[in-house]
Amino acid sequence: xxxxxxxxxxxxxxxxxxxxxxxxxxxxxxxxxxxxxxxxxxxxxxxxxxxxxxxxxxxxxxxxxxxxxxxxxxxxxxxxxxxxxxxxxxxxxxxxxxxxxxxxxxxxxxxxxxxxxxxxxxxxxxxxxxxxxxxxxxxxxxxxxxxxxxxxxxxxxxxxxxxxxxxxxxxxxxxxxxxxxxxxxxxxxxxxxxxxxxxxxxxxxxxxxxxxxxxxxxxxxxxxxxxxxxxxxxxxxxxxxxxxxxxxxxxxxxxxxxxxxxxxxxxxxxxxxxxxxxxxxxxxxxxxxxxxxxxxxxxxxxxxxx
Amino acid sequence: xxxxxxxxxxxxxxxxxxxxxxxxxxxxxxxxxxxxxxxxxxxxxxxxxxxxxxxxxxxxxxxxxxxxxxxxxxxxxxxxxxxxxxxxxxxxxxxxxxxxxxxxxxxxxxxxxxxxxxxxxxxxxxxxxxxxxxxxxxxxxxxxxxxxxxxxxxxxxxxxxxxxxxxxxxxxxxxxxxxxxxxxxxxxxxxxxxxxxxxxxxxxxxxxxxxxxxxxxxxxxxxxxxxxxxxxxxxxxxxxxxxxxxxxxxxxxxxxxxxxxxxxxxxxxxxxxxxxxxxxxxxxxxxxxxxxxxxxxxxxxxxxxxxxxxxxxxxxxxxxxxxxxxxxxxxxxxxxxxxxxxxxxxxxxxxxxxxxxxxxxxxxxxxxxxxxxxxxxxxxxxxxxxxxxxxxxxxxxxxxxxxxxxxxxxxxxxxxxxxxxxxxxxxxxxxxxxxxxxxxxxxxxxxxxxxxxxxxxxxxxxxxxxxxxxx
Numbered sequence: 035x036x037x038x039x040x041x042x043x044x045x046x047x048x049x050x051x052x053x054x055x056x057x058x059x060x061x062x063x064x065x066x067x068x069x070x071x072x073x074x075x076x077x078x079x080x081x082x083x084x085x086x087x088x089x090x091x092x093x094x095x096x097x098x099x100x101x102x103x104x105x106x107x108x109x110x111x112x113x114x115x116x117x118x119x120x121x122x123x124x125x126x127x128x129x130x131x132x133x134x135x136x137x138x139x140x141x142x143x144x145x146x147x148x149x150x151x152x153x154x155x156x157x158x159x160x161x162x163x164x165x166x167x168x169x170x171x172x173x174x175x176x177x178x179x180x181x182x183x184x185x186x187x188x189x190x191x192x193x194x195x196x197x198x199x200x201x202x203x204x205x206x207x208x209x210x211x212x213x214x215x216x217x218x219x220x221x222x223x224x225x226x227x228x229x230x231x232x233x234x235x236x237x238x239x240x241x242x243x244x245x246x247x248x249x250x251x252x253x254x255x256x257x258x259x260x261x262x263x264x265x266x267x268x269x270x271x272x273x274x275x276x277x278x279x280x281x282x283x284x285x286x287x288x289x290x291x292x293x294x295x296x297x298x299x300x301x302x303x304x305x306x307x308x309x310x311x312x313x314x315x316x317x318x319x320x321x322x323x324x325x326x327x328x329x330x331x332x333x334x335x336x337x338x339x340x
Numbered sequence: 341x342x343x344x345x346x347x348x349x350x351x352x353x354x355x356x357x358x359x360x361x362x363x364x365x366x367x368x369x370x371x372x373x374x375x376x377x378x379x380x381x382x383x384x385x386x387x388x389x390x391x392x393x394x395x396x397x398x399x400x401x402x403x404x405x406x407x408x409x410x411x412x413x414x415x416x417x418x419x420x421x422x423x424x425x426x427x428x429x430x431x432x433x434x435x436x437x438x439x440x441x442x443x444x445x446x447x448x449x450x451x452x453x454x455x456x457x458x459x460x461x462x463x464x465x466x467x468x469x470x471x472x473x474x475x476x477x478x479x480x481x482x483x484x485x486x487x488x489x490x491x492x493x494x495x496x497x498x499x500x501x502x503x504x505x506x507x508x509x510x511x512x513x514x515x516x517x518x519x520x521x522x523x524x525x526x527x528x529x530x531x532x533x534x535x536x537x538x539x540x541x542x543x544x545x546x547x548x549x550x551x552x553x554x555x556x557x558x559x560x561x562x563x564x565x566x567x568x569x570x571x572x573x574x575x576x577x578x579x580x581x582x583x584x585x586x587x588x589x590x591x592x593x594x595x596x597x598x599x600x601x602x603x604x605x606x607x608x609x610x611x612x613x614x615x616x617x618x619x620x621x622x623x624x625x626x627x628x629x630x631x632x633x634x635x636x637x638x639x640x641x642x643x644x645x646x647x648x649x650x651x652x653x654x655x656x657x658x659x660x661x662x663x664x665x666x667x668x669x670x671x672x673x674x675x676x677x678x679x680x681x682x683x684x685x686x687x688x689x690x691x692x693x694x695x696x697x698x699x700x701x702x703x704x705x706x707x708x709x710x711x712x713x714x715x716x717x718x719x720x721x722x723x724x725x726x727x728x729x730x731x732x733x734x735x736x737x738x739x740x741x742x743x744x745x746x747x748x749x750x751x752x753x754x755x756x757x758x759x760x761x762x763x764x765x766x767x768x769x770x771x772x773x774x775x776x777x778x779x780x781x782x783x784x785x786x787x788x789x790x791x792x793x794x795x796x797x798x799x800x801x802x803x804x805x806x807x808x809x810x811x
Contacts (some may be wrong), residue, residue, distance in 0.1 A: 071400070085807075088452070088455040090475065090478065106803070160809070170630070173629060174630050175627060175640075176640050192626040192627065192629070194629050194630050195624075195625070195626030195627055195628070195629035195630060196626050197785065238411050270738065279629070280632060282629060282632075282781065283625065283626065283629045283781060283785065284778075284781060284782060284785055284787065286780070299448040299451065299452065300448065300770050300771075301770055301771045301774075302451055302455075302472060303807075304455075
């Protein structure tokens with residue numbers, strides 16, 4: 035405490051020396067950040083203004099890639115639509131499901147930890163290829179889901195082959211992996227002060243009123259956080275569309291991530307692919323900003339009131 | 341005892357020679373100065389008939405590591421590793437690091453490596469991808485012809501085709517084998533339905549005949565189809581051939597980017613596709629969506645013997661027949677329209693082997709490929725893991741050891757009866773393939789008409805060509 039306020043000359047040197055050592059320790063991370071994050075980030079921005087092809091030269095073409103994307107490329111409009119639909123289907127349903135299961139698991143019954151683990155397992159697989167393959171097999175023409183439909187005397191559905199169902203089936207894979215959001219909700223639910231519920235009981239609130247007026251406001255910061263994370267994840271989706279349907283049938287699952295991959299790695303149009311990636315990035319930034327703007331209206335922070 | 345002394349002396353002599361030329365030899369063509377080393381090797385392996393210059397370079401002393409990448413199944417893996425081992429034994433200074441895996445994503449990875457300059461020294465490449473990789477002003481691969489590679493075992497007519505690696509007089513790749521489209525038939529089903537339907541695949545027939553037979557087969561038993569094919573194979577095998585028969589050429593002129601087909605001709609192509617679907621000659625697009633690309637043999641209906649036949653590459657015949665081993669198979673004739681300008685059906689190679697022009701050890705890499713393609717021991721080890729060998733010696737050896745599949749051999753001789761034309765870079769590029777596959781799929785789903793598909797194809801192809809900046 036004594037050195038606070040009036041540093042001696044030797045103290046300042048000691049501080050500087052300490053800072054330098056700190057930077058030395060940070061160096062591996064900084065190198066990684068610059069080489070693996072900043073460099074690809076800015077070079078892709080540069081490429082997006084060029085006609086860079088893996089198999090050819092590179093010329094500066096200004097905004098041509100973006101103009102082509104928005105005015106000429108029918109695939110892009112389709113992909114944009116598919117990506118927005120995918121996000122609109124998966125995010126609300128996933129959050130609702132996660133919250134519902136979290137409420138169900140937020141009680142003291144026998145073996146609750148085992149049940150919680152079981153519900154979390156699907157999320158451990160993450161966006162893995164293996165789980166996408168499993169999903170593909172389950173929903174095949176002769177897969178287990180169609181076998182169940184047959185057993186129930188229902189007509190079989192071409193989940194992957196029919197363009198009306200393919201996107202929804204892929205969405206169901208995403209929704210099924212609700213575990214990480216569920217764990218967050220569960221933690222949030224446990225943190226809701228019991229006094230609030232007691233007060234609500236005294237006021238004569240029913241279960242629904244308690245949920246709307248106590249639970250939801252109390253866990254709204256967590257809802258906000260998961261909403262943002264899940265939206266970003268949904269806008270970037272690629273694995274399931276690539277592994278299961280390869281963007282088809284009739285481009286009904288041709289999400290932007292898929293289009294980006296095809297342009298870059300199947301057709302080698304890196305410049306054009308970079309411009310797609312920047313459009314995705316811009317979308318994510320705008321959506322996140324909008325969510326943040328809206329948050330003051332519905333997200334409740336306890337410390338704000340103080 | 342005497343033998344041991346001689347062996348020891350020879351070994352010592354070899355060491356001296358290696359030490360003598362080791363420091364400056366690896367990257368240069370060492371010409372005739374290494375003749376004695378060459379002879380020692382020949383003595384070591386009586387069967388080896390190694391080529392001249394490349395093998396010399398590989399025997400120089402400096403330790404060299406080569407990276408060799410390919411895709412393929414387990415059988416191909418074992419055989420290729422075997423050949424690598426043999427070569428390393430003959431050339432102790434060369435170490436070959438294998439990089440292998442499935443075909444999924446192989447081309448994408450290779451393209452990225454080429455762009456980044458981290459490609460392997462020796463690469464197996466899909467001929468369809470090769471055309472994309474030689475576009476523009478890139479120079480990724482060594483011209484093996486200029487380097488004096490020994491091509492004496494190859495048929496000049498065959499290797500001089502672009503699809504087999506010859507680009508503008510430069511041999512950028514070596515064809516690993518002879519493959520080509522085939523109509524693989526389930527002979528049991530053919531015999532069973534022959535009288536009922538009236539088809540005969542041993543005689544010439546037209547597309548219209550085929551469509552008529554397909555309609556009858558499905559009418560006779562609605563669980564059966566004449567042909568198993570998905571949108572990818574319809575594009576890869578049928579559409580291009582149909583176009584050649586109709587116009588005598590590929591879709592586009594690669595020099596000028598000019599479209600060769602009119603809207604009417606595209607409409608005719610797509611009408612043929614529509615007929616395939618409407619007459620149930622092939623299963624519905626929605627059904628085949630789960631069995632895309634060359635995964636035809638994974639379709640449970642193929643395994644259950646519900647198809648009279650399938651159009652596939654003959655390199656896949658082994659996979660297809662193994663999926664339903666109870667049936668007997670044959671290779672049928674291929675459809676040709678009336679008044680066709682050319683037959684269109686032809687053999688080409690399933691893969692190319694190429695050497696990176698940026699490799700630090702080009703001579704050693706060439707020496708390995710020389711062993712790989714020209715040495716009898718290597719040929720025997722490799723057998724038909726990369727389809728019927730493209731060298732006459734390779735075929736003789738495979739016949740002798742009995743690994744040539746009779747159905748594959750039959751399909752190769754079927755191909756010999758047709759005349760064809762060279763494929764071109766633009767028409768076989770992945771972007772064009774995708775444009776056509778999308779249209780075929782849309783026709784299959786009935787969401788577009790042949791007329792609309794034709795117009796859209798032309799406009800997309802023109803867009804594609806204009807994006808290439810061809811003068």
